[in-house]
Amino acid sequence: MFKAVFFKxxxxxxxxLSAAFVLCSGFSIYIASRVMKAIELQGAGHIWEVTVSRDALFAEPITFVPLLIGLALGLFQYFPEMQRKCFKLxxxxxxxxxxxxxxxLLYGLLGLSLCFVASLILLWIPxxxxxxxxxSSRIVLSSLPWFAAGYAAYLFSAWITLEPTWKRRVFNMIVAAFCLKIFFMAPAPEAYNAFLPWLSLCVIALISLVWLSVLRFKAGKQD
Amino acid sequence: MEAIIECRNLTHFYGKRLIYENLNFKVPEGRILGLLGKNGTGKTTTINILSGYLEPRKGECLIFGENIRSMNPATRARIGLLIEGHVQYQFMTIRQIERFYSAFYPQWRKDAYYELMAKLKVAPGQRIANMSCGQRSQVALGLILAQNPDLLVLDDFSLGLDPGYRRLFVEYLREYAKAEGKTVFLTSHIIQDMERLVDDCIIMDYGRILLQCPVAQILSNFRIYRCQTDEYRNGEALLQSLSQAGGGKLYHPSLIRQNLEFGSFLSDAEVGRILRQEQIGYSQLRSERVGLEDAFLSMTGKY
Structure with missing residues (x-):
C-alpha cells in the first residue's frame, strides 16, 4: 500500500520534481562556476578575503529557490486531490x-530532500x-535556513491546498507568509546556526497543520 | 433481513438552515435503494454523511454495524463509493488506476475491470482526464466491480451521462448487484433510471422523509386522480382543505380552471368518500396508475 501511495x-x-531537481542542481552548479570564475580572474586569496571580511556568501542566487520549489511541489501534489474533491477517493x-x-507528506519531504541534498552536494564539493x-561549511550552513524554508513552504502549501474553505484558506495564506518571512530575516552568514535546530523542530510541527486541514475536510466544512 | 445501513436521528444544518431533523432509515441487505428528492432536500448531504465526509450536527450513521466516522479500514474496504460525476484520479490512465487500486483490495478482480474496459474504445494508456463523461463512468463502474464491495454508495450516478451510457450503467449495475447479492444505496436526478434499477426508494421532502417503500408498491398502488369541480372560484380554500383531508393522504392537489388533480395511495372509493366528507362538489372522478416519476412529482409537487 505504501508503494501504491508513492506511485500515485x-x-x-x-x-x-524533475524540474525542481534540475533547477536546484542548476543553481548550485551556477554558483560553484561563478566562484571558480571569480577565483580564476581575481585569485583565490582575494576571494577568501572578501568571504571573511565582507561576509560574502556567493550562494545568494539560490535564496528563494527552495521556497518556490516547496510551494510548487505542494500545489502539484495536493491540488489534483482537491479537484472535484478527489481527496474523498x-x-x-x-x-x-x-x-x-x-x-x-513523507513522499513530498523525501522528494524535496532529494533535490536539496543534491543541490547542497553540488555546492559543497566544488x-x-x-x-x-x-x-565552505560557512557558505553551506548559511544556506540551510533557505532549504528549511523549502520544507516549511511545502507543508504550508499542503495545509492551504487541503483546507476545504476559501475563508480559512486565505487566513492560512496570510499566516504562512508571515511565518515564511522568519527564514529570511537575518542576512548575515551563519546567523541562524544556534536557532536552526529549533527552526527545524518548528518545521516538523507544521505536519500537524496539514492534519488539521484533513480533519476539516473529513468533517465537511464549507464556506 | 440484516440492516447494512442504519441512520439514527440524523440532523443537519448548513449555517442556520435546517436540512433535516431526526432522520431515520435503514437499508436492508441485498436491496437496491434509491434516494429521491428535489434539489436541496438533502440527498447529497445524506450521501456525504454516509460516506464519512460530513459530520452531522446530531445523530449517527452505522454501516455494517460500525459508525462511519470511526470505521475500521477493513470495513471500509467493503464499501464501494462513486462520487458525483464519476470522479476519479484525472492524472491516471486506465492501466495506472487499476494498478493503484489493486494494492488496497486483496479480493481485487482485475478481469472484471479489464472486461468492461475492453468495451470502451480507448487505449489503456489514455488518461482519464481526456475521456468523455460516459467513458469515465465505465472506468468508475469497472473499478467498483473489481473492488467487489458488499455495499455500493453511488452519488448521482446519472450526472452527465447520455441516455445510452445511462442505460448501460443501469443494466450492468442491476445485473451485478442482483447476481452477487450486493446492497446498493444511490441517488439520481433521472427518475426513469431509478424505476429500472431500484427495489426500494426513499422520497425526501424538505426536512423529512416523505415515504420509504418498495418501488413495486408505488407502481401498483399510487394513482393520479383527476376530476372536475365547480368550486374552482374558491381555489385556495379548496386546495387547503384537500391537503389536510384524509390525514394528508391526498398529495399536492392542484387546480387549473375546473380541473382538480392530486395523487394518492387510496382507492377510488376512499377518495370519493373523502371528497364527499369535505363537501367538495365533483364529477367525472377518474384515476390512473403512473410511473415513478409522475408519482414522485405528485408527492413532492412541481415547485
Missing part, C-alpha cells in the same frame, strides 16, 4: 487517514576544492 504521488509530481481507501496523510573547510 509520483504520477502527480514527476514533472514538478483517497480517504475512502482502506488505509487509516492519518497514515495516508503522513505517507503522502567549494571544498577551493576554500578551506571553515569557509
Amino acid at each position: 504521488e509520483w504520477l502527480k509530481t514527476r514533472w514538478c 483517497t480517504l475512502h481507501l482502506p488505509y487509516p487517514a492519518l497514515r495516508m496523510t503522513l505517507v503522502m 567549494l571544498a576544492q577551493v576554500f578551506p573547510s571553515e569557509l
